[in-house]
Amino acid sequence: MTRQRKAVALISGGLDSLLAAKVIQQQGIHVEGINFFTGFCVEGHTHAIRQKDRSRVKRNNALWVAEQLGIKLHIVDIVEEYKDIVLNPKHGYGANLNPCLDCKIFMVKKAHEWIAENGFDFIITGEVVGQRPMSQRKDTMPVVARESGAEDRLVRPLSGRNLPATLPEREGWISRDQLYGFNGRSRKPQMALAEQFGLEDYAQPAGGCCFLTDAQYAVKLADLWQARGEKQYEMDDIMLLKVGRHLRLRPHFKVIISREEGEGNFLQGYRKQYVSLLTTSHAGPLALLDGTVDDDDIALAARLVARFSQGKQAERVELTVTALDGSQQQLSVKPLTAEEIPQEWYI
């Protein structure tokens, strides 16, 4: 009897990886999913933070995709290892701080290690030739196969017919005729195939699968590196970049101000790591100060935070300042006027 062949599919939660896995599943291959958590994934976070998003039904798209396919999903935390990809991408960045090519190589490499450990035969991705400007080009797709070490055990079912035959095709585990020849940026073929499979309600992330493709996010991350004088980050940093308004008042410190209650609650969790400000005479946001600050800095930040409180027109606004050691002091300040807040402060 021939052995049941097994493949692991990289599942991002988007349509392409869903379709790619389905195409191979239909050829009688046992498929399981693998999803990598980099810390920058669009999934979840901000939805969980912002109050207004809480009422919306929230789902993790990778889990949803796995459930649609009826496959197991292995979620792998790669936060630490991934830092090197974001900080030193050999192939550089895309339009923003997205190191897509290095990222893809890294993920396929991890999947390749995984199949070796778990007795699987090959890897599936939803990549399409010409779909994305950096990682999914005719000339970069072979780079992913080669540099990841996966070589011809990497199958891209949606574009398979445009690419050289892979090991599973040559060995007859899968049939090349039943792969697709999608090409270019159009999403129409994917949508048509989804319809054919009877799939609805799938996620269609614009731009990319992570925050690094987001221009505003990238600006905040670059600002963080510049302010610290070195390219590095911790998980808390990248979470905080997704929350609140960020204003850099001086090169050595910035203020993170919650925009609504959910964000305020989330920032509460960081009060032991950052000096924080909270208005007491008027309803207002919670703010964190990121950087080493002196009394003048705190006074300036307090005036800014007062501006974002209900007391912005008041003569004085009272605030509580909580230091890193938990000690508190009261401040009474005059809110900044709109004209006193330069546009350049906004990151």
Place this chain on the structure above:
Amino acid sequence: MSPVIVDARRLLCPMPVIRVQNRVKELPPGTRVEAICTDPGALSDIPAWCRINGHKLIETRTEGNEYIIVVEVGEES
């Protein structure tokens, strides 16, 4: 037998799911795991993860700002 506790407080999804997954991997079938979370997303993500991977969801409950999800490790994980 008291359940194995996974403290996933202050973690945002999908980290609570990853914590539960990694703990479950080390445990024999039938063991109960109780995840304590603060991200409400865990209320949908952990049950979905259970359905997919063949584990049994025993209960979910809310205690103040915390969400408790109790899972029983399935036969083959």
